[in-house]
Amino acid sequence: MKNKTTTYSLLVAVLFIWGYVFYKAIDSVAASDNTNHVAKPVKDRIAVPTITLMPDTFTLMANYRDPFLDKPYNEASIDTSKRNTISAPKPIKIEPYIDWSIIRYSGVIQNANSKQAIVLVNIRGKDYMMKEGATNDGVKLMKNQKDSIKVLFQGKSKFIRIN
Secondary structure (H helix, E strand, C coil): CHHHHHHHHHHHHHHHHHHHHHHHHHHHHHHHHCCCCCCCCCCCCCCCCCCECCCCEEECCCCCCECCCCECCCHHHCCHHHCCEEECCCCCECCCCCCHHHEEEEEEEECCCCCCEEEEEEECCEEEEECCCCEECCEEEEEECCCEEEEEECCEEEEEEEC
């Protein structure tokens, strides 16, 4: 009778211990799922720095013993005209990204008497009435055509079609 009592009491203890372990594991998984993830705000424009790569040049000096001929290094036997010089390519200049989506061509209004065209342009959410050569908010209207306009923005020009 004494063996049965000990066996049952140990069985109950084992069940309580394993139950506690499973409870903690499930509780920790459920707690990590309830955390609030806050999204970071996205900036309107991302400034990309200009990167200039400098060339890397070097010359390989093969002044070691030839392992196949088992001869020591002899500088007189080397033809210097065939010496390999390894150089990196020319520096690459990465231009900053220009966000052209902030400029929208809305349409054109033409004066009946003077036949002068005024272009409706939306820049960064603001509407402007511009003539050729006018500058607003850093955008210069270069040319007005029927279906598009040519604008100059941050030193670059581009044709923007009507929306």
